[in-house]
Amino acid sequence: DLVGDGAALMAFRSAVGRFVLPWNTTVSPCRWPGVRCAGDRVFSLRLPGSGLIGEIPAGSLGNLSNLQTLSLRFNALSGPLPGDIAGCKELRNLYLQRNRFSGEIPLFLSSLSSLVRLNLAGNNFSGGIPLAINNLTRLGTLYLEANRLSGEIPELNLPNLVQFNLSFNLLNGSVPSKLRSMPASSFMGMSLCGGSLTPCPGEISSAESPARTASSDAGRKLSGGAIAGIAIGTVAVFLIIVVILVLLCRRKGKSGTSNSVEPKPREAEAALTNRAMGDGFETNGVPPTAKPAYATATKAPASTKQLVFFGNGPRSYDLQDLLRASAEILGKGTFGTTYKAVLETGSAVAVKRLRDGNYPENEFRERIEAIGAMNHPNLVPLQSYFLSRDEKLLVYEFMAMGSLSSLLHGNRGSGRTPLNWEARTDIALAAARGIDYIHSTSSAASHGNIKSSNILLSGSSEARVSDHGLAHLAGAATASNRVAGYRAPEVTDARRVSQKADVYSFGVLLLELLTGKAPTHAVLDEEGVDLPRWVQSVVREEWTAEVFDIELLRYQNAEEEMVQMLQLGVNCTAQYPDQRPAMPAVVARIEEIHFSTIDSGKE
Numbered sequence: 001d002l003v004g005d006g007a008a009l010m011a012f013r014s015a016v017g018r019f020v021l022p023w024n025t026t027v028s029p030c031r032w033p034g035v036r037c038a039g040d041r042v043f044s045l046r047l048p049g050s051g052l053i054g055e056i057p058a059g060s061l062g063n064l065s066n067l068q069t070l071s072l073r074f075n076a077l078s079g080p081l082p083g084d085i086a087g088c089k090e091l092r093n094l095y096l097q098r099n100r101f102s103g104e105i106p107l108f109l110s111s112l113s114s115l116v117r118l119n120l121a122g123n124n125f126s127g128g129i130p131l132a133i134n135n136l137t138r139l140g141t142l143y144l145e146a147n148r149l150s151g152e153i154p155e156l157n158l159p160n161l162v163q164f165n166l167s168f169n170l171l172n173g174s175v176p177s178k179l180r181s182m183p184a185s186s187f188m189g190m191s192l193c194g195g196s197l198t199p200c201p202g203e204i205s206s207a208e209s210p211a212r213t214a215s216s217d218a219g220r221k222l223s224g225g226a227i228a229g230i231a232i233g234t235v236a237v238f239l240i241i242v243v244i245l246v247l248l249c250r251r252k253g254k255s256g257t258s259n260s261v262e263p264k265p266r267e268a269e270a271a272l273t274n275r276a277m278g279d280g281f282e283t284n285g286v287p288p289t290a291k292p293a294y295a296t297a298t299k300a301p302a303s304t305k306q307l308v309f310f311g312n313g314p315r316s317y318d319l320q321d322l323l324r325a326s327a328e329i330l331g332k333g334t335f336g337t338t339y340k341a342v343l344e345t346g347s348a349v350a351v352k353r354l355r356d357g358n359y360p361e362n363e364f365r366e367r368i369e370a371i372g373a374m375n376h377p378n379l380v381p382l383q384s385y386f387l388s389r390d391e392k393l394l395v396y397e398f399m400a401m402g403s404l405s406s407l408l409h410g411n412r413g414s415g416r417t418p419l420n421w422e423a424r425t426d427i428a429l430a431a432a433r434g435i436d437y438i439h440s441t442s443s444a445a446s447h448g449n450i451k452s453s454n455i456l457l458s459g460s461s462e463a464r465v466s467d468h469g470l471a472h473l474a475g476a477a478t479a480s481n482r483v484a485g486y487r488a489p490e491v492t493d494a495r496r497v498s499q500k501a502d503v504y505s506f507g508v509l510l511l512e513l514l515t516g517k518a519p520t521h522a523v524l525d526e527e528g529v530d531l532p533r534w535v536q537s538v539v540r541e542e543w544t545a546e547v548f549d550i551e552l553l554r555y556q557n558a559e560e561e562m563v564q565m566l567q568l569g570v571n572c573t574a575q576y577p578d579q580r581p582a583m584p585a586v587v588a589r590i591e592e593i594h595f596s597t598i599d600s601g602k603e
């Protein structure tokens, strides 16, 4: 019962987490961080990266006889696993990776017949892999990499195994037949043979053998007539190949002539870029204090050229100030290049130099005026613009903390400041409010390009949505891979993005905030993941806690809010637009989740 489970947990805490587990015996164990109950029994204990240290004693976890999930990954637990864990007969998921457990892989694990996932990677387990693992017929995941396992791999026969890794152990010999369909990455860092690795000595590789057998049989049995037939056939094939080669050479000769006239695609692209960039520093590496590339807009007398400002705010700069400003490139995006321009007064603005979209001037002005009229604390304000035949500049307030994308994915090395849970929910809420505002301006209004590089943070860390209104101005469909990861499946024209498609992109952004993974199309970019599909597959497999960014593992108390937010992200990325919530509902839901975090004083 719960009292027994509570005592077992307390025994565990005294041995390995006395100072790090804030478990209060005056409340039910079901409310202790990391503990989940079903009825009056503990069914899940998840304490990843919690600073646990030492040996798990017998008579503690082994008494949690209803436990289904035990996650103690990323701690400093050591010694052998206590044998009484064999009493946790319901255990389905056992995550013990990245600790310091030692000794042999305990035989009792093979009696846990409900196990679906077993992860013992990154420990000091030694000795052989027990053949008795074959008793775990439901096992779908077996990760044993980065231990000190030795000897030969036994004839494992696990019919449901899909995820498997033995890499970086001390194993030798050959890969058993039933495991030969596994990729070479499951056996890295060891000198094994067979399967997708090098063939074992004395074994004929499967690709070679049938051909060899066929030709030797043929040598023995062919009649004289058959040999003559083969000879004639061979000559005919040879002639056909010669004819094809001659034709190909002729054609190449022709196309070679045209190549020498037309530039190669890359050269053409570079030439275009240079033309578009004028004499700026993008292409020649002149330092940031140089005259900005957009300064080429000053061919006519200055008096005829003016910035058009929005709102009633002070006009603290004019076009000449901008042209005199020292500038540095912040980045090149879909619509053009963005510069940080530091004015002589010391203040900074962001200048976006739009690529030529061939818009009629009136239409362009109208659209820019509409963008400038938008006014919301969670939108990056467009302060002014400049329009001439050759040049289109948009001047925005400068957002000193950069983009969410760079905060999440930039500098993951040692000097990194992780984004904490509260900051992430603040950003999610601010971005949602900004998008909701855009949608509120008309039933057809949408942003069209929601992604983490378009969520910017001001000097006081307030998140704002940028680039609003630009997707509808873009001359060509925006098809970059980075954008593709956020795009709703029904969107075919980047200039016609519905509000529900914005909701989809926002859902991907939420998943990005929670997982720390950058969304791209996995097929196009091996580094990226199709976030909605990945999250859904993991959640379906009851691995919910596994999806979160490793930087969020310390916020154990907020796990429930994270799961709620994840659910919202999954809802927003529903395949069919009708199944996605509208933006006002998304805002309301984030507020609910966010304020419950703050009210309960968690963190």
Ligand SMILES: Nc1ncnc2c1ncn2[C@@H]1O[C@H](COP(=O)(O)OP(=O)(O)OP(=O)(O)O)[C@@H](O)[C@H]1O
Binding pocket: 330, 331, 332, 333, 334, 335, 336, 337, 338, 350, 352, 380, 396, 397, 398, 399, 400, 402, 403, 449, 453, 454, 456, 466, 467
């Ligand atoms: N107002 C601003 N303040 C500070 N940085 C900005 C501002 N606007 C844009 N940036 C930064 O400048 C860089 C280039 O932005 P830009 O909008 O041109 O392209 P993008 O966001 O990467 O792609 P896309 O054009 O598809 O939205 C990005 O890193 C962005 O974060």
